[in-house]
Amino acid sequence: MSQLEQENENLRRILDIARYMAVTTDLDVLLGTIVEAACEVLDCDRATIFLYDSTTNELYSRVAKGVDAIRFPADKGIAGQAAQERDCVNVPDAYADARFNPEVDKETGYNTRNLLTFPLENIQGNLIGVLQALNKKDKPFGGEDEELARVLSAQAGVALDRGRLLEQFAEKQRMQRDLDIAREIQQALFPKQNPVVEGYEIAGWNRSADETGGDAYDFIRLDDGRLAICLADATGHGIGAALLIAQGRSLLRAMLSVTQDLPTIAGGVNDLLAEDLADDRFVTAFIGILDPQAHTIEYISGGQGPLILVGPDGVENRTANAMPFAVIPEIEYEPPKRFDFSPGATLVLLTDGFYEAADPRKEQFGEDRVIEFVKQKAALPLVQLIEGLQADVETFTQGCPQADDLTAVLIRRNR
Numbered sequence: 001m002s003q004l005e006q007e008n009e010n011l012r013r014i015l016d017i018a019r020y021m022a023v024t025t026d027l028d029v030l031l032g033t034i035v036e037a038a039c040e041v042l043d044c045d046r047a048t049i050f051l052y053d054s055t056t057n058e059l060y061s062r063v064a065k066g067v068d069a070i071r072f073p074a075d076k077g078i079a080g081q082a083a084q085e086r087d088c089v090n091v092p093d094a095y096a097d098a099r100f101n102p103e104v105d106k107e108t109g110y111n112t113r114n115l116l117t118f119p120l121e122n123i124q125g126n127l128i129g130v131l132q133a134l135n136k137k138d139k140p141f142g143g144e145d146e147e148l149a150r151v152l153s154a155q156a157g158v159a160l161d162r163g164r165l166l167e168q169f170a171e172k173q174r175m176q177r178d179l180d181i182a183r184e185i186q187q188a189l190f191p192k193q194n195p196v197v198e199g200y201e202i203a204g205w206n207r208s209a210d211e212t213g214g215d216a217y218d219f220i221r222l223d224d225g226r227l228a229i230c231l232a233d234a235t236g237h238g239i240g241a242a243l244l245i246a247q248g249r250s251l252l253r254a255m256l257s258v259t260q261d262l263p264t265i266a267g268g269v270n271d272l273l274a275e276d277l278a279d280d281r282f283v284t285a286f287i288g289i290l291d292p293q294a295h296t297i298e299y300i301s302g303g304q305g306p307l308i309l310v311g312p313d314g315v316e317n318r319t320a321n322a323m324p325f326a327v328i329p330e331i332e333y334e335p336p337k338r339f340d341f342s343p344g345a346t347l348v349l350l351t352d353g354f355y356e357a358a359d360p361r362k363e364q365f366g367e368d369r370v371i372e373f374v375k376q377k378a379a380l381p382l383v384q385l386i387e388g389l390q391a392d393v394e395t396f397t398q399g400c401p402q403a404d405d406l407t408a409v410l411i412r413r414n415r
Helices: 003-023 027-041 077-085 103-108 143-189 239-256 262-276 366-376 382-397
Strands: 044-053 058-064 071-073 089-091 115-121 127-136 200-207 215-221 227-234 283-291 296-302 307-311 314-318 337-340 346-350 406-413
Touching: 003 027, 027 044, 027 127, 027 143, 044 143, 058 077, 071 077, 077 089, 077 115, 077 127, 115 143, 127 143, 200 215, 200 382, 215 239, 215 406, 227 239, 227 346, 227 406, 239 262, 239 283, 262 283, 262 296, 307 366, 314 366, 346 366, 366 382, 382 406
Parallel strands: none
Antiparallel strands: 044 058, 044 127, 058 071, 089 115, 115 127, 200 406, 215 227, 227 283, 283 296, 296 337, 307 314, 307 346, 346 406
């Protein structure tokens, strides 16, 4: 084949590759195609694409024909020079060049004789990576190879930029689908409806700060007519906290199936969580059992507070009576505390997202505002009271993003 025919064939091959790259959406397939094209067009033995990571200022290989993944600073070595200068670097004798790193050859048993390295840029001129061709057959790379490399890099850089953007978009979509599924699962764990208990009105409500949250509430009917009530808050929010709170809920339900002794339940949940969780993870939780005949609720509150009882005779504001769960294993819990419900009294259980909601000046909503709101709106049905409290918090924060999950359980004795 004459030199002109060879040049035409190479250009035809590059045009074919460009057409293929325009319709390929799989980044790995695209990278492999460019590597194969470089080997064919430049008549070389191997090729490697190093993508540019702008967050770490590193080059890394995602496709390396015959070589394992590599990562190094983007200003080091021959590839780094091509990236910095945005120009081809032609090395006819690798071992005679001080910039060449022979360690990869030592690890792989490969012998690099010559190499041609050229930058890959997107249409805005931003660095996408570099492509390095190794060992042109029979002779070093020449000026014609450099021209072909420039043509190939112009097509490949734009295609790779598009491929990376599509991959990032697809990954975001996949993550969003996973989060949507996680949210559906978590929402299914909340009670489908508020419990009906003679003489009482009970309401629960939740709104997460993210797609999934670290708060939970639950109502579990006991065989003797009493009602177990839980409000819990795991450290953080998001998917990690959602998994943690789901585990805690399952443990609580399992313990309630074998005993209604609150210290035993709290001890079992605490020990199992402490065994599984990392040192920086814990759960605050109110675990109570409402007796509608005796008009009492006995409880253990592990780090969950304040606990506010608003009634006709005034306000009783208590703190937690135990450590958060999973902080210290094998705690011996003291006998539960008790609230007595007089007619019209409302027990207010809120996670700290309500109290710590802050306005633009960083002032928090706080306990006093919660108490005053509940006193003023005592005649409202509890569902409306919670909605109104949440709206009041939202007004107070003046449009600041919700920083933490919001969960509420309210219990009122009607008569």
